[in-house]
Amino acid sequence: MAEVLIYVDHVDGAVRKPTLELLTLARRIGEPVAVALGNGAAYTADTLAEYGAVKVLTHDASEYAEYLVVPRVDALQAAHEAVSPAAVLVPSSAEGKEIAARLALRIGSGIITDAVDLEAGDEGPVATQSVFAASFTTKSRVSKGIPVITIKPNSAAVEAAPAAGVVEALSVTFSDQVTGTKITGRTPRESTGRPELTEAAIVVSGGRGVNGAENFSIIEALADQLGAAVGASRAAVDVGWYPHTNQVGQTGKSVSPQLYIANGISGAIQHRAGMQTSKTIVAVNKDAEAPIFELVDYGVVGDLFDVVPQLTEEIKARKK
Numbered sequence: 001m002a003e004v005l006i007y008v009d010h011v012d013g014a015v016r017k018p019t020l021e022l023l024t025l026a027r028r029i030g031e032p033v034a035v036a037l038g039n040g041a042a043y044t045a046d047t048l049a050e051y052g053a054v055k056v057l058t059h060d061a062s063e064y065a066e067y068l069v070v071p072r073v074d075a076l077q078a079a080h081e082a083v084s085p086a087a088v089l090v091p092s093s094a095e096g097k098e099i100a101a102r103l104a105l106r107i108g109s110g111i112i113t114d115a116v117d118l119e120a121g122d123e124g125p126v127a128t129q130s131v132f133a134a135s136f137t138t139k140s141r142v143s144k145g146i147p148v149i150t151i152k153p154n155s156a157a158v159e160a161a162p163a164a165g166v167v168e169a170l171s172v173t174f175s176d177q178v179t180g181t182k183i184t185g186r187t188p189r190e191s192t193g194r195p196e197l198t199e200a201a202i203v204v205s206g207g208r209g210v211n212g213a214e215n216f217s218i219i220e221a222l223a224d225q226l227g228a229a230v231g232a233s234r235a236a237v238d239v240g241w242y243p244h245t246n247q248v249g250q251t252g253k254s255v256s257p258q259l260y261i262a263n264g265i266s267g268a269i270q271h272r273a274g275m276q277t278s279k280t281i282v283a284v285n286k287d288a289e290a291p292i293f294e295l296v297d298y299g300v301v302g303d304l305f306d307v308v309p310q311l312t313e314e315i316k317a318r319k320k
């Protein structure tokens with residue numbers, strides 16, 4: 001069976017969920033071979049094996065911590081040369097997409113970014129993308145070289161499928177370009193304890209209807225009951241009620257959770273562009289004519305200051 005290279009996103013050996021989704025999708029088109037780089041790479045092996053990696057290629061060097069992107073492209077290219085895979089899958093983060101694009105250019109391959117599904121095809125893997133603010137679904141395949149495909153978080157339900165996960169050291173010779181961009185400082189982001197917005201299974205968002213930074217505590221309380229990330233519309237972000245890093249939409253982050261709850265958000269096209277592929281969409285809005293209701297699975301016409309706290313209390317009560 002053809003091998004499929006998976007670029008592993010991990011933090012000091014803790015594998016992040018989007019990589020496990022890649023392993024699940026990769027098994028549809030071949031045997032997953034994972035490439036884990038940097039500090040703690042070897043510690044990823046048990047998890048990767050549990051989710052289907054037949055092989056785990058590891059490499060650590062100070063370059064991964066000192067320079068942006070290029071060392072990882074060099075390593076992925078080395079893995080590509082060692083394995084001759086049927087496809088290369090990379091998580092669709094900003095970094096992942098840059099790595100994938102550079103790799104595709106180097107190996108003369110076509111690239112598909114932000115795929116939301118993947119299936120085997122007669123002439124190679126076929127990727128599904130959601131385009132034009134999610135108003136169209138397209139299917140495409142790479143027509144040149146080894147397909148390099150980036151996959152959006154939450155595109156697949158993670159399934160365990162234990163495999164050998166044989167660990168092998170990857171031999172990497174860094175190119176001259178490695179030192180091009182040096183990391184000069186690092187400031188850890190203050191943790192909210194909530195999941196990362198783009199990876200969260202549930203996102204609870206607030207818009208202009210939340211009517212003030214102090215009222216976002218209502219949105220956060222619901223999010224915390226659900227173990228969700230908090231999102232915001234641009235209107236809420238622009239007036240400084242919530243950080244820009246939490247903006248969902250065309251000029252914010254693109255999310256695709258299992259459940260998206262929009263509170264006091266009208267549903268402008270630019271907001272929809274960032275959340276329309278969510279599996280289940282719920283909206284709370286006091287205007288029954290709000291465009292958000294055109295795309296919801298469940299809609300509540302009501303004042304969010306009544307509805308959201310009640311929902312939070314109900315969830316709390318049911319968890320007891």
Ligand SMILES: Cc1cc2nc3c(=O)[nH]c(=O)nc-3n(C[C@H](O)[C@H](O)[C@H](O)COP(=O)(O)OP(=O)(O)OC[C@H]3O[C@@H](n4cnc5c(N)ncnc54)[C@H](O)[C@@H]3O)c2cc1C
Nearest residue numbers: 207208209233234235249250251252264266270271286304
């Ligand atoms: C180039 C460009 C890029 C953009 N990018 C983005 C983007 O990335 N993300 C984004 O979100 N927007 C983006 N926008 C802005 C977008 O067009 C909208 O202006 C914005 O999404 C509106 O935010 P909102 O829905 O929170 O506010 P509004 O459109 O003002 O809607 C507020 C809603 O809250 C409801 N409401 C009010 N009070 C309550 C209450 N008490 N209870 C319940 N409901 C209530 C109202 O009925 C209304 O529907 C972009 C615009 C442009 C031009």
